[in-house]
Amino acid sequence: MTYWAIDGNSPQQQCVWGVAAILVVVLLLLPGKQAFAQCAATDASTVSCSGSSTGLTIVPPPPPGPNVTVTVQPGATINGPVVIDNLTTLSFQNNGQINGNITVTRNGDFTFDQNGTFGGTALSVTGTGSNNLIVRAGRSVNNVTMSGATNQVDNSGVLNTSVTLNATTSNTVINRTGAAINQLTLSGPTNTVDNDGLFNQGLAFSNGHTASNQYDNTITNRVNGVINGVNSTGNAYNSIDNAGVINGAVNLGAGNDLFANRAQTNGAVNMGGGNDIFAMFGGTICCTVNLGDGNDLAVIFGGTISSDFQAGAGNDTLAWQGGKIVAGVRMGDGNDYALLTNLTSANLVPGLLVDGGPGTDRLVFQNSQNGNDGLDVSQLTQWESIALNFHSQLTFKNYAALTLGDAGTGTGTLSIDGSSTVFSGNGTQSVRPWNPSALVSVANAGTIDLTNGPATATDRFVIYGNYTGQNGNLNLQTVLGTDNSPSDQLVIQKNSTATAVPTASGSTTLNVTNLNGLGAMTTSDGIRVVDAVDGAATTSGAFTLGSRVAAGAYEYQLFRGGVTANAANDNDWFLRSSVPNPAVPITTLPAPAPPPPPVPAVTLPAPVPAVPAVPLLPAPAPPSPVTTLPAPLPSAPAIPTPPLPAPPPPAPPPIDPPPVSPPGGTPPPGQTPPPEQTTSPGQTTPPGQTTPPGQTTPPGETPPGSGQPPAGTPPVENASPPVTPLIRPEIPGYVLMPGIAQQMGLDTIGTFHERRGDQALLDGYGNPGSVWVRALGDGRDQRWRSTISGIGYQLSPQISSNMWGVQVGTDAYTRHDDRGNEDRAGLFYAHTETHGTVYGNTLAIEGNRSGTLDLQGDSLGLYWTHMGPNRWYLDAVAMYTRLKGNAESNMGTGAGTDGNAFAVSLESGIPFRLNDSWALEPQGQIVWQHINFDNTADQYSSIDYRNFDAFTGRLGLRLENNTLIHGMPWQSFISADVWHNFTATSNVAFDGTNLATSLGSTSLELRGGVTTKWTKNIATYLSVSYVTKLGGQTDHGVGGIGGVRIRW
DSSP states (O other): OOOOOOOTTOTTHHHHHHHHHHHHHHHHHSSSOOOOTTEEEEETTEEEEOSEESOEEEOSSOSSOSEEEEEEOTTOEEOSOEEEESOSEEEEEESSEEOSOEEEEEESEEEEEEOSEEOSSEEEEEESSEEEEEEOTTOEESEEEEEEEEEEEEESSEEOSOEEEEEEEEEEEEEOTTOEESOEEEESSEEEEEESSEETTOEEEOOOOOSTTSOSEEEEEOTTOEESOEEEOSSOOEEEEESSEEESOEEOOSSOOEEEESSEEESOEEOOSSSOEEEEOSSEEOSOEEOOSSSOEEEEOSSEESSEEEOOSSSOEEEEOSSEESSEEEOOSSOOEEEEESOOTTTSOTTOEEEOOSSOOEEEEESOBOOTTSOOGGGEESOSEEEEESSOEEEOOSSOEEEEOOTTTOOOEEEEOTTOEEEOOSSEEEEEESSTTSOEEEEESSEEEOOSSSSOTTOEEEEEEEEEEEEEEEEEEEOOSSTTOOBOEEEEEOOTTOOSOOEEEEEEEEEEEEOSOOOOOOOSSOEEEEEEOTTOEEOTTSEEESSOEEETTEEEEEEESOSSOOTTTTTOEEEESEEESOSSOOOOOOOOSOOOOOOOOOOOOOOOOOOOOOOOOOOOOOOOOOOOOOOSSOOOOOOOOOOOOOOOOOOOOOOOOOOOOOOOOOOOTTOOOOOOOOOSSOOOOOTTOOOOOOOOOSTTOOOSOOSSOOTTOOOOTTOSOOEEEOBOTTHHHHHHHHHHHHHHHHHHHOOHHHHHOOGGGGTTOOSSOEEEEEEEEEEEEEEOEEEETTTTEEOOOEEEEEEEEEEEEEEEEEEEOTTSOEEEEEEEEEEEEEEEEEEEEETTEEEEEEEEEEEEEEEEEEEEEEEOTTSOEEEEEEEEEEEEEEEEETTSOEEEEEEEEEEEEEEEEOOEESSSSEEEEEEEEEEEEEEEEOOEEOSSOEEEEOOEEEEEEEEEEEEEEEEEETTEEEEEEEEEEEEEEOOOEEEEEETTEEEEEEOOEEEEEEEEEEEEEOSSSEEEEEEEEEEEESSSSOEEEEEEEEEEEEEO
16 A cells, blocks of 8 residues: 655655645546645555645545555644545544544445544544554544444543444454543444443443354453443343442343452442353442343352342352352242352351242252351241251251241251251251141251250250151250250151141261269159150151260160150150169168269260261353454453362261160179160050140241150159169279278288288297298179169179289287297288179169279288287287279279278187197187278269278187198198178269168188198298178188298
8 A cells, every 4th residue: 555645844845746736636637526635645545644734535436545544644733524435445543633523434444543633523434344443542532433344442542422333243442551431332243342441431232142152242341440330231142250340230131141240349230131140259249239030150259249149030050159248149039059168157147138039949058157146047048958068057046947948839858968067056946847837857967966055955956847867966965864854855846737747767866965964863754855746756766875875873775755655755755764664673771861962974075977978069061152352452461260169079978876775784603684674765656646735826836845844843653663773884883992992901901810820830930030921812702782872772783803912021020028928010011903893783784794893902011919828819900001993884984093091900819729739719800991082083973982981800710730740840720700890881972872882791701721830931821711691692702822931
């Protein structure tokens, strides 16, 4: 293309006058009229304007044309209109000043580069090609109207008044940093706006949808961009990505639109009809977001919607993963789905309404929690399905009711997966159907926890419909005491207008936390933990205990129904510390002295809930790709859309909870076990069961739970059969500890002959310097009478034990006189241990093998022995023992304790010679013992040991024979001793429940042995014994003693 240049003030002006004059003449002779004034055509395709002219007109026929370049040189001025018609291409470069309108008609391709001053009022271009307007920084154009196949505006300056683009193919507007466009109206099949400046009066579109698989209107508002509103009419597909500021409403038409907000939108967002996509990456939207009718998708990653979110009619999906919606979520008509992922109370703010609207709607919590300070569950409305998945937590508070369903569906389902929890402490909370005549469904594979509120056992979780346990957990707080003690409860019932029978079924583990209950025997139905009201039913295996429930001396087990058939209670579940039809007779004895003040019980922590796999929904399909035009000039970098986060990995499979049932027992040796008792929960509801009488309630409603008396109501007298208490298996071992300590002390002190052999062994040992050692052991089966205060129940603790010990002593002082008197004094150390298997009437099983007992003692003693001329003796012993014991049940629970024992013994014997070889020696002995154990505790109660003093007396006869064998003195003997324990009782209290164990008894001990003096300095003695009680309680055993005395 040839270039024409005209410069009104250039030094070359005189050189071109001649050529210009010739051209003017030629042009005047051509057909048509081409007026250029100070503009000169250098050839057929180039016009250059310089100086000052009154206007410019280029009309056919050419020359110039049909392809023309017009340049207004710096300093040149056109003081008139510019009219150009019917060119194939026109490129217009304004570096000067144009003070008139520019009108281009019937044109092909047109480019106007505004780098000067445009004082005209309008730029008007009509044609069939591509129109391109470039406005340089600091430059401006007033009114712009362009029509063609494509229109493009690249603005770095100011476009005053209005810009109207009409295209048959596409319009593109690039508004760069610092630039401004007052008003823009676009009409064309596709429109693209890339803004980093200002659209003073916003954007307006009026096109429809023409191109498949792409957006018709695409708006990118960059960080510095400001758009004062967006309005699109028709059914065009619009895409808006806002990283700047939109002041004013965004109104989109009936097409499938996309709106992504990253910064600030100061107006409502109305996306109109169609299947729209809304993405909130951050920033703030001040007002309502309305997706309009259609099957819409909304993804919220962050930011704040200061008003409410409305999905409109249609089958809509909301994926909310961050940010905040202040006023509410309203999904509208249709079958909607909302997925709430990784949200907390900071997102789910108080007062927030989350409404599913009419239709069949599903709400899924995924690792989300409303917490104690978030939205109330009563604000979750019109959902047919609410699912808690992947460590989600839903907290009920303020006596809230979660209502499922809507006017059309009537009801719905709440499901809890294995990793999720419903917290429903702090009052009575409920799950209800929208329609009072319907039933809701609650499926629990996770945990329903009623322990999160204050420490009061009065919370109730009421389900107006069906409950299904899917190996889930139910956590309760209970005051473990007697009948009707306070307890949290799961309540299954229906509204008064419902006709179907609500049912609790499946498998649920009850985890009971004792709330300072001291334990007591239940004599009637027990403590209600599941309440089936108004004819509700429960299946026989619906509930089991997840761990032991015990307090004080009592074991509690779970039963379905009361102790007697009663339609009002047959489907309820109770904790009872007794069973009917006793297997062990109850002996009523006078009540013992009042027990000491109780010590608070120690409770087990609740087990960790199992975590099943969490099904995840597929991610929504991404929007259709957007076709954009390449920018003719360098533009700001594109803003990538953040991808949706990857779904969390599936959780491990659930772990089946262990069944909890009454532990079986093994009887002690020599006893036959009683017939096995079945203590599994309850029995099947009898046929023909009727529901209890109705109640006066508001229309269509039934108050939660109406099947139990108030907490603390005493049982009706003579209403239940006799019962046997369930005593926990640790108790016998604990109560045996003092009696075993007393017996082990007696074995350690022994008798004079058990420690020293015979008086004859002391002959020849006139001076200190001797040491004596003995080993002792025995095996015994012993049983005592142990009575539980208040109920007179006989625990009958029994132990099959082995005791062993070693004792070493030395004479520290000796004295003789000529009359045959002798005194010896010394000291000794002894270590003794007892290990035994414990039995008792525990868990309603007679002689139940309950656990083990271990006791060891370390003793220091002083002794003094006086022997007279005829070998009569007086023996005195004082001993201190440090005790360390432990008792543990077969269920793995136990407690250790330390103690102290003091003992004093005084013994005397006088031998009467029958002949040279035989002698008969009567003996007498009295022993005083003081025993005290430190108080301790196990998981279920305090253990308070009372100090006690024991007095034991012995009367015996010893028949001995003395002979020589190979010149060595040998003495054989037999003895018979009657021991009597004068002690009344030892007392052990468990959270205030006292067990008094009677230690008083009389026993016969038979012993035989031999004593040998091997040398002048070495002597040994051996004996064996058998002991049995005389009358009443069991006590029999065998023992042996071996000793050696060495002198140096």
